[in-house]
Amino acid sequence: MNDCLFCKIVAGQIPAAKVYEDDLVLAFNDIHPAAPTHMLIIPKEHFPSLQDIPQGKLPVIASLFAAAQKLAETTGIAKTGYRTLINTGPDSGQVVFHVHLHLLGGRKLGKLG
Ligand code: AMP
Ligand code: ZN
Secondary structure (H helix, E strand, C coil): CCCCHHHHHHCCCCCCCEEEECCCEEEEECCCCCCCEEEEEEECCCCCCHHHCCHHHCHHHHHHHHHHHHHHHHHCHHHHCEEEECCCCHHHCCCCCCCCEEEEECCCCCCCC
16 A cells, blocks of 8 residues: 555565564554553554455454464563554544554553543
8 A cells, every 4th residue: 555654664664663573464563652562463464444354354353363462472461461452443543544453561551441
């Protein structure tokens, strides 16, 4: 996708602190961390939001969560607990329109608003 920030990170055109990569997904540290551990896990293929993933491509969501499990283990937050979330559309506050799974942990997280 021409003007997508996260596609540019996938293509190596914009730097990111990468923490995990496989054929389908890439993970990197969030540039404005909201918790001691705050990573974003994205499909390498561009989908603007969860709503835009066609049924046949939904298995990529399982790949995002598989990466989240691995990263939770390697960072130690699997033991203390963590939150995963995907913002979708205006009311969620989604600002980057390339699907991403937030992985947050390392402190007691507040209730969701
Ligand atoms: P969302 O509100 O779910 O769309 O969240 C977008 C997230 O992307 C925010 O937490 C931002 O801090 C993060 N972000 C924006 N630009 C970058 C970047 N260049 N590298 C890493 N994270 C970024
Ligand atoms: Zn994209």
